[in-house]
Amino acid sequence: MRNKKDLSLIDRLSHEARLGRLSRRDFMRHSAAAGLTAAAATGLWTSEAKAQPKSGGTFRVAIHDNNTSDTHNPGTYLSIQQIFLAHTHRAYLTLINTDQTLGGDVAEDWSGSEDASEWTFKLRDNVTFHDGRKCTADDVIASMNFHRGEASTSAAKALLADVADITKTDDLTVVFTLTGPNADLPWLMTDYHLTIQPASEDGIEWRNGIGCGPYKIVDGEFGVGFKLERHDGWHGEGAYFDAVEMIAINDPNARQTALVTGDVDAVSAIDLKTMALMQRNPQLIVDNVPSASAITMPMHTNTAPYDDVDVRMALKLAMNREEIVEKIAFGAGTAGNDFHHSPAQPYYPEGLDQLSYDPDQARALLKKAGHENLKINLSSAESIFSGAVDMCVLYSEQAKAAGIDITVVREPNDGYYSDVWLKKPFCAVAWGARPTPDVMYTLAYKADAAWNESFWVNERFNELLLQGKSELDDAKRSEIYREMAQIARDDGGTIIPFFRNFVYGRRSNVQNTGELAASWEMDGCRAASRWWFDG
């Protein structure tokens, strides 16, 4: 059945997978193509292909997006430097596994009440802080309360707005009582702000940098770098490196040169323009991971002409998303379909019709709406993402074929999110990845959300959103999100040109399991505890 040629193909696949060049999904697909049954391929993956971690070494990683003024305050986490460090020296209640499922970090188990308005988290009994103290329910409660309450300055305050109370039933059990149902609360606990710190008399100790994560800080300075070493009492799996050295390198060129010369072992972001060059270097491996981080263009649906659904649809059809992905994202992106739900998130509705470039149809819709030769402004700024202004200019060229005249307005980088976003009726925006569709829709599409960026009010959509929050049955939730996606695509006020990929690189001696968490760059910012050196 399996001839010699196939066998050598399988061997090659296994070899590639051991090197971390092949993900589990790709391995299964290629194995099937080589005539292997799924069961055989799964067996092969666990016994042969999946790389075996080794311990040791110092992992030197160059991080992009660093500020000198960053701090250990979890309420103001914003830069990748802070987020990568947080996942390295602190721990969360839950985490996102490399296969994008939800797993436990400090919590080992959790369960919701029937209507999902009360959640109970069981904590592991072996979690210790870096100074040896045990992590208990009191620490978890204090860490959560840091983001709540009147005086809180935390950016995660809105995220926990519907938490009414957090109590403990014993030292290892924490109960969250909500004001309404929220089936996604365990997912919310992976949010990068919600780290666990030791409780103190008046809140939490965050200044000293003590956490209960895989590595403890030896010394370091924000904007320059950090040295960490393994926390021997860590409760989780992994942490193969003896030590981790984070180096702050904001300049993409310097970062990539450091990787090429071997001054660092991995970099957290690669400039898309030079991605192809890096891929050709046999000493480097480029990881290219589709994420839930979206580029959006909200149209204010309460403002003419965007209050007309035909105009909105015409603007959606006037965009050639494939061309934008190819030319602006250099292929490292997934075309959007105007619902803010990425294939990297759970409950993704497969098989919905993709909106495609159709200038004739767009022209006809505008004629129907009485807006022939539509003239509009589109605000953008280079700080949104590298290429944001180019993307808008390309879109305005594409839209000309539909008789739409889009003037791209270049706004100042400074204060874009306070002066342009939510104020100008049509602008470009970049969103970070959120763990579930419910979080994203609640944040920016719910009728009364503070960041409802298109001021979109659709009764059925909002009704479904509430239903989804209290539905604990996965199949039913999938159906709900499918219908919501359709409504957003056909009626919504937000154009989503594409979802970005996270593109980062490592030396070929740095290994990972071949599966990468898509919540952040660098394997969900957990590369330090998930990756290892091979040889």
Place this chain on the structure above:
Amino acid sequence: MGDILGLVLKRLGFGLITLLIISIIIFFMVELLPGDIAEAVLGQGATPENLAALREEMGLNKPAFVRYFEWLGGAVVGDFGNSVVSGERVSTLITERFINTLFLAAYAAVIAVPFAITLGVIVALLRNTLFDRVANVLTLTSISSPEFFLGYILILYLSVKTGMFPAISSLRADMSFADLLHRTFLPALTLVLVVTAHMMRMTRAAIINLLASPYIEMARLKGTPPWKVIVKHALPNAWAPIINVIALNLAYLITGVVLVEVVFVYPGIGQALVDAVSKRDFPIVQACCLIFAATFILLNLAADVGAILTNPRLRHPK
């Protein structure tokens, strides 16, 4: 000598007034930037409630001039306050980085100044020869190229292709001095290339200017060899303009290194300043800018004093 002391004191007094004016300008320029520090810190996570709470905590609700005078009150007794964003002392945040910047500037200056002056003397001696032309073309090319471009070229040839020097200069506390010199050689060399041309050409021009003077002719006529004419007779009279240019370039080595710091990932003060501006962290911006301004004031003063000391006519006025 009493006159020099008087001059120094007078100039220092003017310098302080200059610094005061600069501090006012910087403060209100930072105020003029769109958005405020609380928005910069919270980013997209800002809601009206937590913005208000953060502004209260950072003391941003007071009027701008009250905040300025509070800062000034501390600054005149040497207290530059705390970073608004992180709450750390400005002095702790900046000291180490400023020392790093000074080290790199000193490293570059120790190479560049003797090199540029020697080269200037040699090309003056060999003026209008092929050597003169080549030296001029090379130094002018290096001064005309942006620093980051020079940096990338050096990285390409001395680091990526030959591996002689590391591409990034991130520092570690436990490095030996030799290690330190090796790690920071490329940024220092970049700076050397940037500042050499200016000093060399000024040396050359100042010397050649003097060569038409009667006393040089006299020296030649009595049979002094050409190199001696230049080093012993022309150079002493050419010091004033050369010292001026050296002072200007030394100031540049401290204040103009932001790009070099970024390209070589060197933890100096420039990066701290850029970060502080993007976050509107006024006390840090203020401290960095005042350090830069003071550098210019002091080096200019030093140049003037140097020019007087090297000129006997100014040293002993009638």
